[in-house]
Amino acid sequence: MTHVFIFGSLLDSFGDAISFIFEPQQGPRTAAGKVGGLDQVWALLWPQIWLSVLALAIACAIAIPVGVYFGHRGTGELLAVAIGNAGRAIPELILIAFMVAFVGVGVLNVTIALVVLGIPPILTNTFVAVRQVDPGAVEAARGVGMSELDVIRRVELPLSVPTLMSGVRTGAITIVSTATIASLAGVSTLGDFIINRGVYGEDGLLAGAILVAMLALAFELGLAGAQRLLTPKGIQVERQIALVRT
């Protein structure tokens, strides 16, 4: 019986949270106006979306060329791995707090923090991806007379798409995750629902969490789709065969 009860109350909580998203309702502060509803949700969701996209774009713009360059040359493996490890070790909360306390609040600083967290996985994965391209293919490409740039463009990059995109996806999740608590740094995102429990209530809290999760999944699916588009046909076939064989 208790199970049914717990399950029931679970559904209740989630149900309330869902309705919070769609319908403005009375929050815990009876004196204030209504909270929730699509408009308010969007007002907080939108900043998080464009902030994440912006940070991801910048992180990619920095990390991918650097990763490709060093991966192509084959040097700097130690550094690339170290950066990847260091990136994993930085707690988001600490970084945001650092920004707030030492640098300042505001969109610029938050973006910097997001970019800093986004670069390591993208950089490391790009490096590894390019390094692991079949040296025979590269050799052959050079042998046919391709310039170094061509080799990168036509051989190494296409062949590194899967691992590279995997790094971008990890970076994206990290960025979306950190953008949530950007609210602490003065940029209102979905984190507001989480942090200002007094204003938005338990329903708002849960709603915020659900929205963040949905957003992250949306990014993941979007990037996965992009990966599929960018992956050369040959590799896709190769992967299917490998999957069947194992």
Added chain:
Amino acid sequence: MDEGTSPTLAGGEALPVSFREATKVYPGADRPAVDGLTLDVPAGEICVLVGPSGCGKTTAMRMANRMVEITSGEILIGDRSVRERSAAELRRETGYVIQQIGLFPHRTIAQNIATVPGLLGWDRERAMARAAELLELIGLDPELADRYPVQLSGGQQQRVGVARALAANPGVMLMDEPFGAVDPINRERLQNEFLRLQAELRKTILFVTHDIDEAIKMGDRIAILKEGGHLAQYATPAELLMAPADGFVEDFVGADRALKRLALLRVADIDLWRAPLAHVGQATAEVRAKLEGAEVPHALLVDSERKPLGWLSDADLAAETVPATPHTSPDPILDLADVMRDALSDLLQAETRYAPVVDAGGAIAGVLSVEIISEFLTSPDALVEDHPAAERPLGD
């Protein structure tokens, strides 16, 4: 190496192996990989499975320890079907050596060798003692016992692989191109050492190779398989060389069958010619008399112990007594125990017609010439005396 029968080596007697119409058909394939293979391997003998790639030789061998399950037919080890016991039990009593060697990288050499004893429940002390014993048997420094496989050379690893297979004293050993991963020079050494080991241990062995020369060297019996797993011929090396069953076998054995036979012979196996012998100071008239009608028209100078010192020319014999220094050196001096193939090679290289053959003490036993060899090869009933592989001449 010790005498070969220490208490722990006793037991584990060699068992005969029989294939009875053993067949393997893989699901979805339209032709069998092994087709009705029937042969008997007597206990203590090496049976080599040889053939072109894809002929099913490895599959056939692996059916004996159920790494590949038989589709139909039967395989008997001793008198028991291989299907009688669980596969794991069967394999613990069968030695298994593969081309990639497959030592466990995370275990020391001693631990690797002691693997099957460990599986059989031997206590640690006994297993380690056995490992030490085997290390000595295969001729490796006992210091290597605590090293890891990665620290050994390919040849050393290969020997450890053999030792590991011998650890629990199996009645049957299966070897799949065991020396294939080693360079040709070391391969020959390993083959020779293995044959010496076999002379002591006398295991029943199923040996797979694609190299017909290795088959002839190592096998007491050879089974040549055709593509599709058909047995083309099952015979001793001599029979195979003398009487190939069909065109396929003939081609596979190679056009140089005659020369291959020489690898199976020792100089002692054929009748040598006699040369008139002369001693220093002997009256040349005596020697000249002996030369009349001799098989070898040259006199050989020997010392008091009948060791050859050289050939005497007509000029030498023109004097009153036999001079101390002969005209021509006696080289190449061959040994009765030499492999015929090497003896012929020495003869041809030295560009001499005759070579003295000495026995183990160095005393003259006869004279060998290229003619003797070619006569022998062309004679139809010069059937090679059948030595078990372990006692045949080694091409060192």
Added chain:
Amino acid sequence: MLAALTTLLPVAQAGEGFVREAGEGATSCVGKNDTVCIGWAIDNADRYVTPTLEHLVLVVSSVAAGFVLALVLAVVSHRRHWLVPVFTGVTGVIYTIPSIALFLILLPVSGRGTTTAIIALTLYNVQILYRNLVTGLANVPAGARDSGRGMGMTDRQLLWRVELPLAVPEIIAGLRIATVSTIAIATLAVFAGAGGLGTEVYPDITFKTGIVVVGTIVIVMAICFDILYIGAQRLLAPWRRVRPI
């Protein structure tokens, strides 16, 4: 500006209140909010003990639980290869959900407190640990597998005596990554009411010394675990250390 902001910050859910004592003089190190107030840090060192211990408990228990779970999944999917993409996909989906979100979504399910945090952290670990386990097992040399089976090892004996021991280096690599990530994510456990070092940062994120101290503790913790793992690998995988011929 900063002062105005601090008034907007709500009371910390951990119930701790502000880190800094109200009433610290404006001229003291803390009052001026200097970068590192060593004096204050030393005086108040014991306030960090409980959060650190809580943090350690969270990390150790979730990595251990994650490892056990990943091991079970790996053993199950070892002989049934078609399960690998399934397990990888499922654990991957969980990994996609940002940590704060997962903490909060689990709240209605398992209540506030350590349990929720450990569940969430464990689920995050499973993905990386499972992936490394699978890779490690797949990289066992085929020759060792074949000869092991040929010598009469059952599937189970092969797995536990040959394949898993040989996968140890890969497994430890996964544990290192998982542990470092967990140490970082556990700072957010404060949102689930589970304590941890986040409780010393979240209530007062403008307190510079606090951030420095917590940041240092986090780094030191990560380094200590790393050293432990390196030691473990040396112990468990001695064959990796010797030089080949």
